[in-house]
Amino acid sequence: MGLSPGLAYLLRTLPYFAVPSAVTYATLKVLLRQTDTALPTPVIVFLSLLARPVLFFYNLYYSEWADNKAAAVHGAIIVPKVQEPLLSVVSKFAESFQGGYPGVFNSDGDMWKFHRAMSRPFFSRERISDFHIYDRNATISLQMAKKRLAEGYSIDFQDLIARFTLDSAAEFLFGGSVESLSAGMPYPGQESSKENSSLHDHPASIFADSFMEGLHHTVMRIRMGDAWPLDELMSDRVLPFRKAMDVFIDPLMKKALDKREQQLLNDKSPDEEEEETFISHLVTEPYYSSLATTGANTLSSILDPKVIKDELINLLLAGRDTTMCLLSFAVYMLAEHPDIETRLRNEILEKVGANETPTYDQMREMKYMRAFLNEVLRLYPPVPADSRISTKATVLPSKKAGGKPIYVPANTTVLYSVTNIHRREDLWGPDALKFDPDRFIDERLKKYFTPNPFIFCPFNAGPRICIGQQFAYHEATFYLVRLLQQFTEFSLDQSANTPPPAEWKFGDNLKGTEKIFPMAHVTMYIKLLSSEVSL
């Protein structure tokens, strides 16, 4: 049995605290002996214990002084600093995964290159255009919605969509469905499946609930900052949930690995007819090119089941909640803007038809649908804030004419709020807070977005841009086509929704007009119930 995170943390940090004190103690002893001076032992111990705090403040003030000096050399001002514990959520995310599942989403440097090279080929056009997985799960989920409405209840759309995205992502990645849709969904007033024992005890709920609970504890670790292990002195809070998830993932992995091993033994290539999943892709693709760049030196290390599992969980985390968030807010906006709902449906009827399954080409032609999704992503970005750490000191030019440049010291965590960027009137125009998909089609596109594309960054940008961007657009478009082909007139069931806090009524930004209370998790989420949806 391994050490608890708390004990491991204490062991890890022991040298950090003990070495300066031990060195001070030894130095004092030698000095006192050489100068023939006597000091009581408690005083020597006390002075030695002060060594770590003194070093801490010396480093703090020295680095601040050195940064200011370097900024002055460039005629720049130092980058504005924020209070760490409040805003370090994303930067601490990777740390909180310690001993967990390192992968493309939460690793850096060569390790990231290795994981990115491993995942990237799977997101080719052909693979993400295979819609039968969405089709099956969308059909099941919409049938469930109809049944629930026929019973006279409104629908917890966020819960329904979470099940749809989980089952679809799991099938795409693992090749086996979690079947969380088959567990059913909560009735209004039941906050979670825990309040409904038949739903909670369903085998499919165990994976889904463990995933959510594990995520919840991970977020708590992030909130607590570096010393989170001290809150887990006796046991690891995330481990039981990881174990519960492993019960689901391990047999699927074993099956894929055994099959590949047999193929290699018989010198066979994978069956052409066979449907490729992410697991089978990982155990099939040769990664010889990545061997050279990553330092991994044997093929067995590439086919290490742990590496494969890490990759799968990373993608499940990166792809599931984000798309759920996009679709939840999309339905919220449909309920708030019936005129937009009508326009979307007209486009669907024109490009796809009343019952037909949408194809890749039809989806590409649906310009208003893409504009609608972009507008949802603009005002309600599923990743509301993000951060980067500077690997070396750099000077950024000032945005204000005549303003001083900004000096960013090396190893600085630079935070940015995607939500704020997306809602700024100076970037998007005076109607920035209005929900209006046309801004991605009409002259405002050329005026604001084209000359300055980084004002829209729901998927980030640069080398670490989201791998699943097109997958997410396809999945969301597919679901909305199916939803709007079958349902009309969405409205919020305000008796069941969590309203925003009363003080929001007089708040700025969108606070004053919000009907639901968007809350922050790793991604944002809403509790959205739609009633009066009719066929």
Ligand code: HEM
């Ligand atoms: C609306 C849906 C989505 C949004 C808004 C979104 C957003 C993002 C953002 C902002 C990042 C950058 C994180 C960072 O580097 O700090 C990211 C990275 C990533 N996303 Fe997505 N994502 C979505 C859907 C998906 C899907 C469906 C998948 C996969 C099935 C996926 C896989 C990934 C991966 C693997 C990364 C890490 C890429 C890297 O670091 O190289 N995402 N996503």
